[in-house]
Amino acid sequence: QVQLVQSGAEVKKPGASVKVSCKASGYTFTSYGISWVRQAPGQGLEWMGWISAYNGNTNYAQKLQGRVTMTTDTSTSTAYMELRSLRSDDTAVYYCARKLAAGTRFDPWGQGTLVTVSS
Amino acid sequence: QSALTQPASVSGSPGQSITISCTGTSSDVGGYNYVSWYQQHPGKAPKLMIYDVSNRPSGVSNRFSGSKSGNTASLTISGLQAEDEADYYCSSYTSSSSGVFGGGTKLTVL
Numbered sequence: 001q002v003q004l005v006q007s008g009a010e011v012k013k014p015g016a017s018v019k020v021s022c023k024a025s026g027y028t029f030t031s032y033g034i035s036w037v038r039q040a041p042g043q044g045l046e047w048m049g050w051i052s053a054y055n056g057n058t059n060y061a062q063k064l065q066g067r068v069t070m071t072t073d074t075s076t077s078t079a080y081m082e083l084r085s086l087r088s089d090d091t092a093v094y095y096c097a098r099k100l101a102a103g104t105r106f107d108p109w110g111q112g113t114l115v116t117v118s119s
Numbered sequence: 120q121s122a123l124t125q126p127a128s129v130s131g132s133p134g135q136s137i138t139i140s141c142t143g144t145s146s147d148v149g150g151y152n153y154v155s156w157y158q159q160h161p162g163k164a165p166k167l168m169i170y171d172v173s174n175r176p177s178g179v180s181n182r183f184s185g186s187k188s189g190n191t192a193s194l195t196i197s198g199l200q201a202e203d204e205a206d207y208y209c210s211s212y213t214s215s216s217s218g219v220f221g222g223g224t225k226l227t228v229l
Contacts, residue, residue, distance in 0.1 A: 035218065037165075044122070045157070045165065045208050047218035059216050062120065095164055103153030104210040104218045107176060109164040 002026040004096055004110035011116045012086050019082040020113045022096035029077035030054045033099035035106050036070060036081045038092040046092075050099050051079065086117045123148065123209055123221035130227040136197040139224045141209030142190060147219055149190035153212035156185055156194045159223075160205045168207075169194060196226075204228045 007021040022034060035050040049060035051070040058070050069082045079096055094113045097106035124142040131137040141148065141156075148154055154172045157165035167176050169185035172192060182197045192211070196203055209221040 037220075044223040045159075045210075045220040047210070047220055050218070061217060062215075097165075100170075103151065103171060103212045104155045105153075105167065105170040106155070106157075106165075106210075107167040107170075109166070112164055 002108055004108060006096060006110040006113045009114040014087060014117055014119055016086050017082060017084040018086060018115050019080055020094050022079040022110050024077045030074055034079040035097050035099045037095045040092040088117050091117045120213055120217060120219045123211060123219055125209060125221040125224045128225045130229055131199045132229045133199050135199050136195060139194045139207055141192040141221050143211055144190055146214040147211040148192050150214060151212045154187060154192040155210045157208045158205045199228055201228050
């Protein structure tokens with residue numbers, strides 16, 4: 001079955017970087033994109049960006065431009081999201097999701113990775 | 120890109136129907152037939168319920184339906200059941216080739 005499995009929880013200090021992984025299985029990785037979405041505690045979903053697993057093209061949310069980088073490793077069917085210069089308001093659960101075709105059709109989602117930024 | 124506008128909460132009794140609205144602009148909801156809806160139970164990852172305005176993925180109950188008029192999309196749940204109690208989020212593709220979510224709606228089944 002199609003599945004996305006994310007890396008474990010992280011605790012980082014302000015100013016540090018974090019890199020979250022998302023390993024895909026059950027489908028041809030390069031046939032779809034991967035989107036990243038985060039959710040701060042008690043808050044709603046926030047779209048962060050997406051990457052084509054076919055050619056590596058990316059599109060990032062304007063507010064994260066310059067701090068976020070999304071990449072893929074097609075040899076291991078794994079997507080990565082790196083966020084730099086972490087601040088306390090980056091504390092959130094980070095999700096990856098398979099992006100099907102155009103639009104915002106994300107299915108399935110990974111289990112989520114909690115990133116805590118605290119001094 | 121501003122978040123799409125959803126009501127903070129809606130409620131209904133078992134068996135009733137409810138509708139959740141999602142209002143955007145001509146640069147997102149109104150400009151594309153790329154509105155999706157997600158259901159999220161506490162502590163769980165979101166689940167796709169509707170895509171491309173009105174299409175249901177395989178396995179999603181036909182009690183869930185979607186529509187759009189102008190800059191406003193809607194999710195209707197008929198025959199409310201206790202397990203429908205969750206948070207619901209709309210999302211849309213935008214003119215800047217990005218995505219945007221609504222603020223979320225908490226559905227309470229009375």
